[in-house]
Each structure stands twice: as C-alpha cells, then as structure tokens.
Amino acid sequence: MAARMLQRRIGSLFLSNQQQHAKLFKEQFVPSVSSVLGKYGFDKRDFQTQTNATNLVNEGLADHGDGSLKPNCDSNNSPSLSNAISSSDVKFSAAANLKTSPRHDLAMLFTCKVCETRSMKTCSRESYESGVVVARCGGCDNLHLIADHLGYFGAPGTIEDFLAARGEEKETMASSTCIPSTFSPILHNLTTRNSITMVGLLSYAPKSLRPLSLTKSFSFSSLSTARKPPGKLFQFQVRSVAAPAEAVAGFDDMVSGTQRKYYLLGGKGGVGKTSCAASLAVKFANNGHPTLVVSTDPAHSLSDSFAQDLTGGTLVPVDGPEAPLFALEINPEKAREEFRNVNQQNGGTGVKDFMDGMGLGMLAEQLGELKLGELLDTPPPGLDEAIAISKVIQFLESPEYSMFTRIVFDTAPTGHTLRLLSLPDFLDASIGKILKLKQKISSATSAIKSVFGQEQPQLGAADKLERLRERMIKVRELFRDTDSTEFVIVTIPTVMAVSESSRLHASLKKESVPVNRLIVNQILPPSASDCKFCSIKRKDQLRALDMIRSDTELAGLTLIQAPLVDMEIRGVPALRFLGDIIWK
Numbered sequence: 230m231a232a233r234m235l236q237r238r239i240g241s242l243f244l245s246n247q248q249q250h251a252k253l254f255k256e257q258f259v260p261s262v263s264s265v266l267g268k269y270g271f272d273k274r275d276f277q278t279q280t281n282a283t284n285l286v287n288e289g290l291a292d293h294g295d296g297s298l299k300p301n302c303d304s305n306n307s308p309s310l311s312n313a314i315s316s317s318d319v320k321f322s323a324a325a326n327l328k329t330s331p332r333h334d335l336a337m338l339f340t341c342k343v344c345e346t347r348s349m350k351t352c353s354r355e356s357y358e359s360g361v362v363v364a365r366c367g368g369c370d371n372l373h374l375i376a377d378h379l380g381y382f383g384a385p386g387t388i389e390d391f392l393a394a395r396g397e398e399k400e401t402m403a404s405s406t407c408i409p410s411t412f413s414p415i416l417h418n419l420t421t422r423n424s425i426t427m428v429g430l431l432s433y434a435p436k437s438l439r440p441l442s443l444t445k446s447f448s449f450s451s452l453s454t455a456r457k458p459p460g461k462l463f464q465f466q467v468r469s470v471a472a473p474a475e476a477v478a479g480f481d482d483m484v485s486g487t488q489r490k491y492y493l494l495g496g497k498g499g500v501g502k503t504s505c506a507a508s509l510a511v512k513f514a515n516n517g518h519p520t521l522v523v524s525t526d527p528a529h530s531l532s533d534s535f536a537q538d539l540t541g542g543t544l545v546p547v548d549g550p551e552a553p554l555f556a557l558e559i560n561p562e563k564a565r566e567e568f569r570n571v572n573q574q575n576g577g578t579g580v581k582d583f584m585d586g587m588g589l590g591m592l593a594e595q596l597g598e599l600k601l602g603e604l605l606d607t608p609p610p611g612l613d614e615a616i617a618i619s620k621v622i623q624f625l626e627s628p629e630y631s632m633f634t635r636i637v638f639d640t641a642p643t644g645h646t647l648r649l650l651s652l653p654d655f656l657d658a659s660i661g662k663i664l665k666l667k668q669k670i671s672s673a674t675s676a677i678k679s680v681f682g683q684e685q686p687q688l689g690a691a692d693k694l695e696r697l698r699e700r701m702i703k704v705r706e707l708f709r710d711t712d713s714t715e716f717v718i719v720t721i722p723t724v725m726a727v728s729e730s731s732r733l734h735a736s737l738k739k740e741s742v743p744v745n746r747l748i749v750n751q752i753l754p755p756s757a758s759d760c761k762f763c764s765i766k767r768k769d770q771l772r773a774l775d776m777i778r779s780d781t782e783l784a785g786l787t788l789i790q791a792p793l794v795d796m797e798i799r800g801v802p803a804l805r806f807l808g809d810i811i812w813k
C-alpha cells in the first residue's frame with residue numbers, strides 16, 4: 230500500500246513538473262493572433278518538437294475526441310482512421326491553444342473496456358518507449374496504463390506486453406465497431422493494465438518522410454518516423470483499403486498555382502460539409518498554401534470539427550497543419566446587435582417607422598417593394614448572409630487577408646447559402662434603383678452601412694451606396710469566376726439528400742456559380758459480411774448513387790465517394806485522414 234502511494238506521489242510530481250513545463254511553453258510561445266500575423270510571419274509559426282527525457286510520465290495528455298461508433302461489419306475492408314493517421318505530418322505550432330503538445334509524436338487509438346468509449350490520444354514516443362504513459366478515458370475518466378517501463382505499477386512493459394500477457398492482440402479499429410466485443414463489466418477508477426483494447430499506435434512523420442497514400446493494406450513497419458528507426462512498436466499489421474472512389478477529386482489541379490482560389494462547400498444540413506471543408510483546408514495547408522477556412526453557417530461547427538476553440542469572429546490560427554491555417558467563424562450575432570442599436574437610436578421600431586418619422590413614408594413603401602426594407606428591418610432575414618458578404622469584401626480588399634492563397638468556405642445549409650449567393654445581385658439591383666432617389670434616402674444609407682461596416686461621414690449617401698454597389702459587383706463576379714471559385718456540393722447517398730443536391734445544382738447554375746465536383750459522403754465501405762442492417766442500408770445507398778448517375782443536374786459532375794469511417798471526424802489528424810481519402 231505504502232509502495233503504491235509512493236508510486237502515485239512520484240507520478241504526480243512528474244505530472245506537475247510536466248504541467249509547469251507546458252505553462253512555460255505556453256507563456257513563451259503563445260503569441261496573439263495579430264503578433265502571429267504581423268510580427269512573426271507565417272513561416273515562423275512552427276515550433277519544432279523537443280522531447281525532454283526527464284518528463285517521462287504522460288497522463289493521456291492530448292485528447293483528440295471520443296469516437297462515435299458507426300455500423301461497419303468488415304474490419305478488413307474498412308477505411309480506418311488508425312491507418313491513415315500514421316501518414317500524418319503533424320507539427321505543432323507555437324500558437325498552441327489546444328491540448329496538443331509539441332512533444333507528442335505518437336498517437337494511439339483505444340476502446341475503453343469500462344465504458345466502451347473510443348478515444349484517440351497522443352503522447353511522446355520517448356515516454357512510451359522508456360517512461361510511463363497513462364491515458365485518461367474521455368468517457369468514464371478511468372486511467373489506463375499504456376506503458377510502464379519504470380515498474381511503477383507492476384512488471385515493466387507496454388500495452389503490447391500487457392495485452393500479450395493476457396493472450397490478446399491489438400485489434401484493428403473496425404473490428405469492434407458493429408458489435409463491440411470488448412465490454413468488461415468491471416468498474417474501477419484505478420489505473421489498470423487490463424482495461425482497454427488497444428487499436429493502434431501511430432507515428433507522426435514529417436512531410437518529407439511521408440511514405441504513403443491510403444491504398445490497399447500496409448503495416449506500420451513500412452512507415453518512416455521523424456526521429457527513430459522503426460522498432461517493435463511498428464510491427465502491427467493494420468489493414469485498410471482505398472476509399473471506394475470512382476473518380477479522383479483532381480486535387481492536383483486544386484492545389485496548383487499560387488493565385489488565390491475560393492472553394493465553397495455546401496449542401497443539405499448534416500451531410501458532412503464542415504468535415505469536408507475542414508479536411509480540404511488542412512490538405513491545402515499541408516501542401517504549402519496559407520489557407521483560411523471560413524464558416525458562414527450561423528450554427529458554426531468549425532471549432533467542433535477541429536477540436537479547437539476557433540470562436541470569436543476573428544482570425545484564429547489552427548494548430549496542427551504544417552503551413553499556416555487560420556479559421557474564421559463569422560459572428561452574425563455581433564453585427565445583428567449593432568444593427569439593432571442603430572435602429573433603436575433612430576427612434577423607430579423598424580426602418581419603415583424610422584423613415585415615416587423622417588417624413589419619408591412613401592419612400593418606405595417603395596423600399597418595401599424592393600424588399601430592401603425586409604433586409605433592414607428587425608429581425609432582418611438575410612442579414613447573416615449580408616454579413617458573410619461583407620467579410621468576402623474584406624477578403625478581397627483588406628491586407629490582413631492578402632496572404633491567403635486558398636480560402637475554403639464551410640457554408641450554411643442550402644437555403645441560406647443560396648440567399649448568400651444571390652444577395653450581391655439583389656443588392657446591386659436594389660441599390661441601382663435606390664441611387665435614383667439619391668438625396669431622399671441618406672438616412673437609410675446609414676442603416677445599410679451598419680451592416681457593411683463603419684459609416685464614413687465624409688461620403689455622401691449616394692457615394693456610399695455607389696461604393697457598396699461596386700463591392701457587390703466584385704463579390705458577384707467572384708462567385709462566378711470559374712478560374713478562382715468553385716462550389717463543391719456535398720451530399721449523402723439518400724434519396725432526400727440527392728434530390729436536394731439536384732435542386733441546389735440547378736439554382737447554382739442559374740446564379741452562374743461554377744460547380745464541378747459532387748462529394749457523396751458517408752458511403753458504407755465494402756464488406757464481405759454485411760449484417761442485415763448494413764445490407765439494407767447498402768441497397769438504399771446504391772439506389773441513391775444510381776439516382777445521381779441518372780440525374781440530369783448531377784450526372785455531369787465529378788463524383789467523389791467518401792466512405793463512412795468508424796470514428797467521428799474530429800481534430801487535425803482525423804481531418805487529415807478524411808482529406809487523404811476525399812481529396813486525391
């Protein structure tokens with residue numbers, strides 16, 4: 230008992246030492262966004278991995294999310310996260326604001342036998358190979374012993390040895406997904422060497438050493454590592470197959486050239502727009518493009534997808550990719566508030582009241598006809614989109630954004646996005662008509678300016694509207710420029726989603742927005758042994774895929790088929806995995 234307490238004490242000392250080290254790292258190396266942009270420049274953001282031989286105890290330091298299990302019967306044919314992460318090039322940036330650490334060069338996937346939560350954690354290889362590593366389950370908070378070379382908790386060894394000692398081998402990730410086979414009813418909060426099923430231990434390797442794309446089967450022993458030759462850690466055989474892609478996405482084309490390109494990803498709610506957009510952004514960044522990923526969806530999920538706090542409505546650096554990747558979640562609430570304030574200051578409950586008060590009742594009626602009044606009233610439909618457009622204007626004009634060579638939009642579900650795309654046209658036409666009324670609408674202009682930026686008093690109302698109109702024309706042209714812009718439709722293989730995608734494409738065509746690619750996400754991977762549920766689901770999916778092939782709107786698009794994977798796509802390594810499947 231005393232010995233165990235002593236062991237725990239030593240462990241906690243190591244941990245506190247490590248926390249201090251992390252604090253020091255954060256204090257010294259976490260710059261503000263503006264200093265990252267301004268002072269250091271993009272090329273200086275990376276912070277090279279350093280390991281500290283004395284910090285040999287890890288307690289599940291970096292948590293990359295808990296997996297949600299998806300039906301997937303055939304482990305051998307399942308695209309498995311564990312495989313592809315091994316090809317990840319992860320350098321942790323100096324601007325770390327996550328629970329990632331620059332010393333973590335191993336990732337591990339495991340299923341907790343207590344609560345069955347599937348987790349991904351990272352730790353340092355050095356700790357794994359010569360120290361003590363303890364991982365905390367994100368589901369039940371139990372501690373799992375991963376490696377114990379110092380014999381703190383019994384005979385020294387690693388999880389491989391512990392599993393071998395009880396006659397188990399590391400499983401492949403997919404094998405337990407349909408019916409979890411590892412359930413253990415023993416509940417305990419003590420660190421235990423028998424409480425998990427190990428899925429994989431993976432190596433992050435630098436880009437120059439990255440050996441593979443995701444094809445056929447491979448073993449970890451074939452992977453290069455950044456600092457050490459493969460040891461016994463890499464003897465696992467984890468099999469995977471290529472994604473069931475019929476056509477490649479043409480990523481080479483997407484990535485080539487330094488001229489700025491915009492990619493808008495959109496589709497029905499919940500089909501995987503954010504995952505696809507975030508994975509594309511990661512892939513661009515890992516291919517050397519300073520990249521910005523923007524969410525125009527008022528219900529943002531970029532932070533969830535990257536497993537990092539990207540909120541705030543400003544540029545936030547994303548940790549993980551090699552080249553600079555920034556995220557921006559447009560914050561319509563803030564702008565809406567500003568709009569409300571202006572409206573209230575003007576003493577009316579809405580624009581119509583306000584204009585009535587100014588003796589411009591007739592004009593208000595005319596504005597109503599133009600539907601501009603709707604945009605300006607409270608709550609204004611279309612305001613979210615108007616704010617998104619004002620951001621696009623900033624991308625075009627502001628030097629702060631000039632360094633980005635790829636800008637990826639994670640758009641809102643279809644209806645919002647169509648409004649976004651048609652808004653420049655609508656505003657252009659509306660402003661054109663308003664300009665004819667020049668002097669009389671100077672008050673309305675200030676309301677419009679409250680949406681699109683700070684009012685500049687030195688300009689007259691007509692001048693301001695004219696400027697706004699010019700900007701709208703720029704945005705409209707941008708959305709239609711086949712050289713720089715592409716809308717990628719994301720769907721899933723269901724009749725409803727395919728029907729909506731077909732309508733979306735028709736609307737985009739009407740707006741002359743270029744569309745070349747269609748991602749069909751969450752396709753069941755090939756399997757030799759479907760359960761009844763999967764076999765019915767597969768038939769449905771095949772029907773939906775046939776529907777796409779015979780749909781006049783969709784048939785001409787490049788079809789990218791992305792498989793349903795066996796873990797929730799969260800965090801940069803997972804996004805990289807998905808990106809390597811989709812963007813080929």
Ligand SMILES: Nc1ncnc2c1ncn2[C@@H]1O[C@H](COP(=O)(O)OP(=O)(O)OP(=O)(O)O)[C@@H](O)[C@H]1O
Nearest residue numbers: 498499500501502503504530751792793794797798
């Ligand atoms: N290929 C895939 N395999 C497994 N899970 C996936 C896949 N694609 C997406 N998911 C999961 O599906 C969920 C929804 O994905 P995502 O947030 O990307 O969709 P969305 O279309 O952006 O949703 P919303 O319309 O609500 O913004 C997430 O939990 C994501 O991890």
